[in-house]
Amino acid sequence: MRITMIGSGYVGLVSGVCFADFGHEVICVDKDTSKIEALKRGEIPIFEPGLEQLVADNVRAGRLSFTTDVETSVAASDVVFIAVGTPSRRGDGHADLSYVYAAAREIAEHVKDFTVIVTKSTVPVGTGDEVERIVRETNPQADVAVVSNPEFLREGAAIEDFKRPDRIVIGLNDERARGVMTEVYRPLYLNQAPLLFTSRRTSELIKYAANAFLAMKITFINEMADLCEKVGANVQEVSRGIGLDGRIGSKFLHAGPGYGGSCFPKDTLALAKTAQDYDSPVRLIETTVSINDNRKRAMGRKVVTAMGGDIRGKSVAVLGLTFKPNTDDMRDSPAISIIQTLQDAGATVTGYDPEGMENARQVIDNIAYAEDAYSAARGADALVIVTEWNQFRALDFVRLKSIMKAPVLVDLRNIYRHDEVAKHGFAYTSVGRPSSDDTL
The missing domain is CATH 3.40.50.720 (NAD(P)-binding Rossmann-like Domain)
Structure with missing residues (x-):
């Protein structure tokens, strides 16, 4: 399949490279010209074991490319992933979704034929609804399905996590996207990829709930450690x-x-x-x-x-x-x-x-x-x-x-x-x- 990855940061780059390694044709897009030029030279902006070689292999095979040209990339794609940053917003701690919404507008302007737009960025519940609204408002003629597909990658083991996932969560409200997303991940397993299809809002909440639970688990054992020091336990x-x-x-x-x-x-x-x-x-x-x-x-x-x-x-x-x-x-x-x-x-x-x-x-x-x-x-x-x-x-x-x-x-x-x-x-x-x- 032809895939465009909007955002070539940690999630976008790892995901794009792994999709290319599955055999898909992938274009990684970023507005940062210096980053794109560096990637074209084989210079990786982040440290992730195995990533540099994987990029080189798939560029050499012609399955992976890098560009700042959103228009051409989106128009030629079956699936467009949004993998931009969602940092904590200054002042109130909410996720800053400005990059996600800006990407949605750009995609809407250039999309051709039926296209699945996939939010890979970590976003609050309801973001997919807003992305869909923005696309409809920007381009009422756009034939799209908006999907949530959160990532569960551990830094330092991201490639392994992507290629051998515990589960792949896909949230959709448009059934036309089910077959497309199944095909995107089909190369993962000979028989069947561990796909979990849910509603879009459920998918968005799964990501936050998973990370919050793990954070609680870490915090729990840290508090037990403090107690152990007081009572003489290990x-x-x-x-x-x-x-x-x-x-x-x-x-x-x-x-x-x-x-x-x-x-x-x-x-x-x-x-x-x-x-x-x-x-x-x-x-x-x-x-x-x-x-x-x-x-x-x-x-x-x-x-x-x-x-x-x-x-x-x-x-x-x-x-x-x-x-x-x-x-x-x-x-x-x-x-x-x-x-x-x-x-x-x-x-x-x-x-x-x-x-x-x-x-x-x-x-x-x-x-x-x-x-x-x-x-x-x-x-x-x-x-x-x-x-x-x-x-x-x-x-x-x-x-x-x-x-x-x-x-x-x-x-x-x-x-x-x-x-x-x-x-x-x-x-x-x-x-x-x-x-x-x-x-x-």
Whole structure:
């Protein structure tokens, strides 16, 4: 099929490339000329494992191309996806839908013959209705079906998630779109793709509900971690004990400094705002948002306590700046609030991240950036692990102790065991575990 992807950011680029890899003809469109020119040169604007090679393969095969020409692309397509950003709107926290609606108007102006318009962006309930209204208003002659098809991609594992999904949610109010969308995803499975067809509004809510539930799960285990520290229990054993229950499951039960990224923070907030607008408040989600926001600075205070309470004039090395490993995404990363808390307490900070340094420089001020973990740790009064990159899982503690001013390790991801760190003479602090608990 001929597919146009409006928006070549994270979701649009990954989705477009994967559709091309299925055998469809895909054109990725973006208004950012410099981004499109870079993509034509094979330069990928985001870090996602495997993406660069996949782009190169499909461009070479002639199935994937990049352009700023909306008119030609839309006119030639059977399906047009809207995959533009929906950031939190300044002032009220609602999703900013201006990019979605602008894309809808442009599509309406250039659409030819019957076309399925698919909202891939994460949008509040009712957005599809407004997209359809805009299209009808802009071009009353347009023969279109507007569909909701939310993405469920994890940064760092997006290609795998797209090609082997748990489910593909498709919301439609026009039955003509059912066969088209089935054909779009048919290459996924030899027998039948895991398609879940719903109404359009149901599809839109599924996306927000899924992310909100996962965010709650993370926040729940973080609160259990705090309780474990008070009562002398081990949160990792608690996680395992409840995660083995099939009704609960083990995923997203890893205690840490709180969630961040491009989805959970804005989606939980947008869902809460939508629920308020419909006079059906979601108190659990509102509380989740509040707890997570507070937790990030609390982790900064945890570092201060581990360093003796007074860190004015001291130096802290922070390993991991992105919100999770295998991405360069700094959006709402816990590292931002943690570093700010340390700076507010008078410390100087040196940071290192394997992939996020360039993006970190745009959002974190007044810190030094190191070329590797050991350069960051040199002369530091404490070392803090914020993001669990694989290269931080086997640090040389003999070397670290020889170059650090004070052997203090604060492990906010519970990568290490107390005994393996303490034997090298380090004071060790983790999350939700007694300091002498070596059972894991």
